[in-house]
Amino acid sequence: MGEGPPSRYMEVCGTHTVAIARSGLKKLLPPTVSLISGPGCPVCVTDQQDIDTAIALAREKGVLLATFGDMVRVPGTNGSLAQAKAEGADVRILYSPFEVLRLTDENPGSEVVFLSVGFETTAPLIAAVVKEAARLEYRNLSFLILHKLLPPVMEALLGEPPALAGSGPSLPVTQGSPILDGFLMPGHVCAILGVEPFRFLGECYHLPGVVAGFDPDDILLALWMLQRQRCQGRAEMEIAYRRVVRAEGNRTAQRLLEEAFQPVEARWRGIGNIPCSGLALRQAYSAYDARGRFSLQVEPAPDTPGCACGEVLRGLLSPPECPLFGRACTPQSPVGPCMVSSEGSCAASYRYERIIP
Amino acid sequence: MCLAIPTKIVERDGSDALVEMNGVRQRIRMDLLPAARVGDYVLLHAGFAIALLNEEEAQETLDLLREVEVLSS
Numbered sequence A: 001m002g003e004g005p006p007s008r009y010m011e012v013c014g015t016h017t018v019a020i021a022r023s024g025l026k027k028l029l030p031p032t033v034s035l036i037s038g039p040g041c042p043v044c045v046t047d048q049q050d051i052d053t054a055i056a057l058a059r060e061k062g063v064l065l066a067t068f069g070d071m072v073r074v075p076g077t078n079g080s081l082a083q084a085k086a087e088g089a090d091v092r093i094l095y096s097p098f099e100v101l102r103l104t105d106e107n108p109g110s111e112v113v114f115l116s117v118g119f120e121t122t123a124p125l126i127a128a129v130v131k132e133a134a135r136l137e138y139r140n141l142s143f144l145i146l147h148k149l150l151p152p153v154m155e156a157l158l159g160e161p162p163a164l165a166g167s168g169p170s171l172p173v174t175q176g177s178p179i180l181d182g183f184l185m186p187g188h189v190c191a192i193l194g195v196e197p198f199r200f201l202g203e204c205y206h207l208p209g210v211v212a213g214f215d216p217d218d219i220l221l222a223l224w225m226l227q228r229q230r231c232q233g234r235a236e237m238e239i240a241y242r243r244v245v246r247a248e249g250n251r252t253a254q255r256l257l258e259e260a261f262q263p264v265e266a267r268w269r270g271i272g273n274i275p276c277s278g279l280a281l282r283q284a285y286s287a288y289d290a291r292g293r294f295s296l297q298v299e300p301a302p303d304t305p306g307c308a309c310g311e312v313l314r315g316l317l318s319p320p321e322c323p324l325f326g327r328a329c330t331p332q333s334p335v336g337p338c339m340v341s342s343e344g345s346c347a348a349s350y351r352y353e354r355i356i357p
Numbered sequence B: 001m002c003l004a005i006p007t008k009i010v011e012r013d014g015s016d017a018l019v020e021m022n023g024v025r026q027r028i029r030m031d032l033l034p035a036a037r038v039g040d041y042v043l044l045h046a047g048f049a050i051a052l053l054n055e056e057e058a059q060e061t062l063d064l065l066r067e068v069e070v071l072s073s
């Protein structure tokens, strides 16, 4: 691998970020190969205003808010869901979104809201739950959908393709794009989507991508395949995780996504609004949209002062380059979401890669 | 968030399946993988099977790893 050209590869999956940090892989790589974390942690990319909306919802009288564990400690403008819970709000943590149906059965007097984040790996699960809720005609259940899509954010991060510079529509990232030579592709997002939605990386940006599994072996193999593509002047989508990922993905899951959701503009923390990068429930399921059921007006919120999560998520800064890293901001008292979520690059870097003086 | 782990299907029942992992049994949803059968290995994510594990394809990865080893030795 060392003989290849100097290369900077981005991983766009938080599970990869953790696997890379935990295995100490970066120390084993030749100095010419560097790994940069991108916007791969769903909790971290959730906009502050959306977090504030969830907290406001949890504080509404009669509401039971259920969500995944990582969301609970993320600081909003005024406290977190954990704090709201300590002050009496009914906030529950679920392992599987399907459990929300049982929870709704057990709490007929509550308005149950499921706060849902995640990329294309998780969204089809929610689609299945919404479909089941509609089939069984649940009345006191709704969903606050904050799902995000990876292909549009990768495109936005890269900015205008070289061939189109100056001619295409302007993209939201004005603050600069990271310099990259390829992508370590998210294994489980690709298990759902397949590789087709990512072919634009090679076609428009001449960047190779290799779908990687999550063992250190899997990641090394993918990096080697990326270097091989670079040496051979290729920029294609390859799969180094064939025991799980098929080129066409999981068609049933894709149909579920298509049936329940439509793409909408979404706001990403530190990145801004990106067209068609989020999901909203389709008309047929609008009765289950928490935004329609509750009229919540939450002020737009500035990102946390001093926190460089935006730059970290765009791959422009590494976590230790944030002035607060390890000082004002630690996993015990996190300032930004990148330090809260176990998959955040700051948390992974603090836990596994920190050089203790 | 996208963490998923391999498990083996030991019972199949409508949109559910019973899977086993290190001797622990768990009921999971099969909405995303309706055709999977008893004996199949599936990848489990947040209570749902999301992908079928394919042993033949796993061999291909092993072959590639071997190629890497040969090249770098």
Ligand code: SF4
Binding pocket: A306, A307, A308, A309, A310, A312, A319, A322, A323, A324, A325, A326, A329, A330, A334, A335, A336, A337, A338, A339, A340, A346
């Ligand atoms: S170290 Fe803390 S404050 Fe700095 S970018 Fe990371 S989460 Fe934000």
